[in-house]
Amino acid sequence: MGKQVARYALLVALAMVLSWLESLIVFPGLLPGMKVGLTNLVVIFALYRMSLRDAAAISLVRVLLVSMTFGSAYSFAYSLAGAVLSLAVMAGLKKLDKFSILGVSIAGGVCHNMGQLLVAMAVLGTARLGWYLPWLLVSGVAAGTATGAVGGLVVNRIKPGI
Amino acid sequence: MKKKHRGDLLLAGSILLLAGVLLFLFRPGGQGAWVVVTADGAEIARYPLDEDRTVRLGDDTDYNILQIAGGAAAVVEADCGDHTCVRTGEISREGERIVCLPHRLIIQIEGGDGPVFDASAG
Known part of the structure; x- marks a missing residue:
């Protein structure tokens, strides 16, 4: 039990640091909230090495904490939509067993962005963002x-029991 | 494992192909004629692209300064948090746009066959 709590805390902390790092990387022309997806590494690790429930819990806590520390109500909605959609699709594809961690991660990255686009459309009240x-x-x-390439290495190389 | 990598490749390939097709469909057109301002999903103003002007969009607290000069439009100043709108730079071709999500604002270039109606004159 104690070990499990420590593991959660470790991964949430790692995800938060990655979120912060990511917020420093800004590309011109990107809509706010559209990011590189470094935190997806942590979610993938949890999904492959722990369980879907663990991945969902860590992802949710991360979104909540990051929005409270660095973000706003808007960024919370973006992050949440991206995180939920991405994790749902990744879990589904992983279960299908037709793709490696790379394919699962690619689908996750794309769905993460889709979730954010949907929220942006809702916020702006327009479907005109389709061009994006x-x-x-x-x-x-x-x-x-x-993230899939790095995630694959991490999942395979970190010793079991950590 | 080999089989899964083929799945990965197929997945990535089809997504990229879809993106390519969409990019082709959404490609910017020629020089536009109108600068259309949409806030909260409703059109609030429409300015001819060939008339130089500077407009302050928004209210006392949230604003974007839209500048139309030399046949191109740009947001030159804004008090939103991220300044994505300012960094977007100049737009002039049909279909190009500037988005300010914090202010729920879209500034878009439309072609010459739009309605011949100048909201700013009304």
């Missing part, structure tokens, strides 16, 4: 490939 979709698809694939 292709860029989101490309950046989602790029981010997912990166």
Whole structure:
């Protein structure tokens, strides 16, 4: 029990640091809230090495804490939509067993961006943001490939029991 | 494992292909004619792109300064948190746009066959 709590705390802390790092990386032309997805590393680790429930709990706590510390009500809505959609799809694809961790992570990256786009459309009250979709698809694939590649290494190399 | 990598490749490939098709469909057109301002999903103003002007959009607390000069539009100043709108730079081609999410504002270039109606003159 104590070990489990410590593990949660460790991963949430790691996810928060990655969120903060990510907030420092700003590309011109990106809509706010659209990020590289470094924190997805932690979620992938939890999903593959622990369970979907653990991954969901860590992801949710991370979104809540990060929005309270660095963000706003808007950024909370973006992050939550991205996190929920991404985790749901990743869990589904993982269960399908047709893709490796790389493919699962790519789908997660793309869905993360989709979730944020949906919230942006709701906030702006317009479907006109559809033009942004292709860029989101490309950046989602790029981010997912990166986190999936690193995530694969992490999942395989970190000793069991940690 | 090999089989799964084929799945990965297929997945990434089809997403990128979809993105390519969408990019082609949404490609910017030629020089636009109108600068259309949308706030909260409703059009609030429409200015001809070939008339130079500077407009302050918003209220006392939240504002974006829209500048139209030399056939291009840009947000030159804003008090939103992220300044994505300012960093977007100049837009002039049909279909290009500047978005300010914190202020729920979209500034978009439209073509010449839009309604011949100048909201700013009314």
